[in-house]
Structure formats: structure tokens, C-alpha cells
Amino acid sequence: MGHYTGKKVANPIPILCIGCGSMGSSHVRAYHKMAGFKIVGLVDRNPEVTARLSAELGGLPQFEDFDQALEATQPGAVSISTYPDTHARYALAAIRRGCHVFVEKPLAESVADAQAVADLAKATNRKVLVGYILRMHPAWQKFIELAHTLGKPLVMRMNLNQQTSGSAWLWLKHLMENMSPLVDCGVHYVDIMSQMTGAKPVSVHAIGARLTGELIPGMYNYGQLQITYDDGSVGWFEAGWGPMISEEAFFIKDVIGPLGCVSIVTAAGQGTSSNLEAHTRTNRLRLHHAQLDGEGQYAAPDEFFDMTDEPKHQDLCDREQAYFLRAIQEDLDLSDHLRDAVNSLRIVLAADQSFRCGEVVHL
Numbered sequence: 001m002g003h004y005t006g007k008k009v010a011n012p013i014p015i016l017c018i019g020c021g022s023m024g025s026s027h028v029r030a031y032h033k034m035a036g037f038k039i040v041g042l043v044d045r046n047p048e049v050t051a052r053l054s055a056e057l058g059g060l061p062q063f064e065d066f067d068q069a070l071e072a073t074q075p076g077a078v079s080i081s082t083y084p085d086t087h088a089r090y091a092l093a094a095i096r097r098g099c100h101v102f103v104e105k106p107l108a109e110s111v112a113d114a115q116a117v118a119d120l121a122k123a124t125n126r127k128v129l130v131g132y133i134l135r136m137h138p139a140w141q142k143f144i145e146l147a148h149t150l151g152k153p154l155v156m157r158m159n160l161n162q163q164t165s166g167s168a169w170l171w172l173k174h175l176m177e178n179m180s181p182l183v184d185c186g187v188h189y190v191d192i193m194s195q196m197t198g199a200k201p202v203s204v205h206a207i208g209a210r211l212t213g214e215l216i217p218g219m220y221n222y223g224q225l226q227i228t229y230d231d232g233s234v235g236w237f238e239a240g241w242g243p244m245i246s247e248e249a250f251f252i253k254d255v256i257g258p259l260g261c262v263s264i265v266t267a268a269g270q271g272t273s274s275n276l277e278a279h280t281r282t283n284r285l286r287l288h289h290a291q292l293d294g295e296g297q298y299a300a301p302d303e304f305f306d307m308t309d310e311p312k313h314q315d316l317c318d319r320e321q322a323y324f325l326r327a328i329q330e331d332l333d334l335s336d337h338l339r340d341a342v343n344s345l346r347i348v349l350a351a352d353q354s355f356r357c358g359e360v361v362h363l
Contacts, residue, residue: 012036013100013328016075018043018066018090020053021171023104023131024081026314030321031079032057037325040073066090075099077328079321081131085178088113095126102324104131106187106348107341109178114345118338127327127334129320130341132191136319139285139307140192143253143264146287146305147196150257154197156235158189161250165243172241177216181239182206182223182355186348189237190227191340194347196255199229201343205360206351211244218356221245225351260290265304283307 015037017028021044031037041061042050050062063069066086070078070093078094080087080103088108091101095117107130108114121128134140147154162181164172175184194201208223215221222240229235238252253264263286285305293299311319327334350361 012038013076013325014038014040014073015077015079016041016043016069016073016099017079017081018069019079019081019083019104020044020049021081023317024079025049025053026317027079027081027102027321028053028057029314030318033318034321034325036329037077037321040075041069043069067093070094070097077101077324080104083175083178084184085109088117091117091128092120095120095124095128098124098126100127100324100328102129102131102321105341106130106179106184106345107338108345111342111346111349114342118335118342121338122335125331127324127332128338129324129327129334130337131320132188132341133316133320134188134192136316136323137311139264139310142305142307143255143262143285144192144195146262146285147255147257149259150255150262151259152197152257153229153232153234155256156193156196156233157252157254157256158193158235159238159250159252160185160189161238161240161245163243163245163247163250164241169241169243172221173214176219176221176241180208180220180223180352180355181241182208182220182225182237183348183352185239186223186225186237186351187341187344190225190235190347191344193227193233193235193237194340194344197229197231197233199231199233201227201347201363202230203228203360203362204347204350204354206355208355211240212242220355223351223355225348225354227347227351258290260288262287 015031020042031039039060041063042054043063043066044050054060054062077100080090084106087103091103094101204225204227206223206225208220210220211222221242224238226236251266255262265284265286284307287303289300291299354361
């Protein structure tokens with residue numbers, strides 16, 4: 001999925017945007033800049049949020065109820081950036097009204113609901129793009145490409161921990177009323193690992209811990225999953241949220257194979273774990289070659305790939321929505337994309353099940 005600016009059209013696609021928080025507002029700003037879309041409404045349960053964003057963009061219709069907004073605006077596309085418990089319901093409602101859909105990850109709270117969205121999209125030829133923003137990132141695309149040169153099996157090591165306080169912690173606590181960090185963040189990185197191996201996942205195991213009493217009963221704010229694939233590859237992913245989470249080693253992205261390893265190297269002082277920009281920035285990639293010479297020394301030095309000119313977070317949102325526009329305009333087949341979205345959700349939900357039952361879950 002490369003960068004695409006979108007064709008200028010005489011009749012832009014009317015798009016209704018629901019959810020105007022951190023990610024939602026970034027997507028709204030992307031649509032606002034694009035000739036191919038025309039924003040016909042902003043929906044958020046907090047009217048102050050839509051009022052601020054509307055004022056920033058020169059005045060846009062505002063709603064608090066999605067169904068009312070859908071009826072009033074008659075959009076051709078809908079952008080969904082709400083909490084995950086509404087994703088599938090809103091997506092299905094929009095598709096039934098003939099709309100194309102962009103929906104933030106995860107696609108749904110259950111595999112059955114995610115598959116229902118994918119099936120309806122296929123049956124109606126509506127485009128549904130899920131917000132796997134790392135797929136739009138050239139450095140992450142290069143990371144996957146280099147992983148393919150390391151041989152098999154692969155050992156994949158990834159985490160994304162967030163030490164948070166204030167409004168960010170309040171927002172994450174609301175998010176954990178629906179799902180754990182392991183599920184919400186995990187779909188991104190399980191998707192990356194599955195692209196690296198190209199293999200079928202066979203089992204997953206998870207551990208977790210509830211580090212605060214501020215959460216709803218049964219929820220945990222730290223988790224780690226371990227996944228095995230049918231080619232012998234293995235991977236782990238770790239995610240934790242909260243004011244108690246360690247700020248050290250919060251960003252590990254490392255892949256090892258028989259022929260060497262490739263790692264994302266972050267810049268010193270790049271940012272704290274609560275900084276959204278730091279979640280995607282790579283600075284450079286380091287490729288290590290395992291081959292030894294006749295004296296048992298490394299035959300080739302490590303290679304570094306400079307990524308300092310990589311896109312920022314808003315740039316990535318722009319690229320994502322430009323690809324959404326292209327999918328609509330050029331009738332691109334997104335069935336593989338939706339299959340991957342359902343499969344990554346299946347894996348992280350199995351991990352959540354493993355944590356709760358204390359056993360390995362076979363996929």
C-alpha cells in the first residue's frame with residue numbers, strides 16, 4: 001500500500017466521520033485536505049470535541065448520534081474512529097446504507113463480528129479499510145522486506161508499552177472497558193509478524209497482570225503473548241498501559257533468522273512512550289549478517305538504512321485515507337486485507353483467552 005494523493009474529482013465522495021478524538025481528528029484533517037472527499041458531518045458523544053474540530057476546519061455539521069447523522073447526511077463513505085465496542089455495529093450499518101467504510105483497528109470485539117463485516121463488504125462490493133497504519137509506513141515496509149531475507153524460522157520480538165498519566169491515562173482506562181492493551185495494540189504487531197513469516201499461526205499463549213484497581217473487574221493493563229507458526233517461527237509481543245509502566249525499553253522491534261537479524265533503531269531522546277509520534281518513528285534500520293569467515297569472524301559488517309526523513313503521524317493518516325480513496329475510485333480488491341484483519345484479531349483474542357484460562361490456545 002503505497003502513498004497515493006488521490007484523483008481530483010468533480011463530485012467528491014461525501015464522508016461522515018464518527019469519533020473525533022486523537023486518531024479520529026487526524027483522519028478528519030486528512031479528509032479535509034483531499035479533493036476526493038467532502039466531509040458532511042462530524043459525530044462524537046462529546047459536543048465540545050466536534051465544536052473545536054469544526055471551528056478549526058472552517059465549520060462542519062455536528063452530530064452526537066451516529067444513526068441520526070447517517071440518515072441526515074446520506075454519505076457515500078463513513079470513517080469510524082470510536083471505541084472498539086461500536087466498530088462492527090457502525091460498519092455494518094454503514095455498509096447496509098451503501099457506504100464504503102474506513103474503520104480503526106480492531107475491526108470488531110469478536111471474530112464473528114469481524115467476519116460479518118468482511119462478508120457483507122464482499123457481498124455488496126463495498127470497500128472496508130481497517131486502520132493498520134503501519135502498513136502505510138515505508139520504514140515498516142522495509143522492515144518486513146528485510147525480514148524476508150533472514151531465512152526461516154524467524155524469531156520476532158516486539159513491544160509497545162505506554163507510561164501514561166493525566167488525560168491520556170483517563171482515555172486508556174475508558175478503552176480498557178472494552179479490551180486490554182494486548183488486544184488493542186497486539187493486532188498491529190501480530191499483523192506485522194504474520195506478514196514477515198507468511199506462515200499459518202498454530203498456537204498462542206499469554207500472561208498478564210492487573211497493576212491497578214482503577215480498571216473494571218477482570219481487566220488487566222499489562223500482557224505478553226507468545227505465538228508459534230507452522231514454519232517453526234515464533235514471536236512475542238508485550239503491551240502495558242498506565243502510570244506505573246516502565247519507561248525503559250518500551251520500543252523493541254527485532255527479528256532474528258538463521259542468516260542474521262534486523263532491528264528498528266530509535267534515536268536517543270526521540271520521545272517518551274506516551275508520545276504518539278514515538279510509536280511509529282524508526283530513525284534507522286540495522287541489518288546484521290550472521291555469516292562467519294574462515295577465521296570465525298563476521299564476514300560482512302552490519303548495514304544501516306537511514307529513515308530519518310520518514311513520514312510523521314499525520315502524514316501516515318494522510319496516506320491511509322488517500323489509499324482508502326484509491327480503493328473506492330479504482331475498485332481495488334481489499335478481501336486479502338480484510339482476511340488479514342480478521343486473522344490478526346483471531347490471534348490476539350486467543351491470547352486474551354489464554355491469559356484468562358491459563359492454557360495454550362491452539363488456533
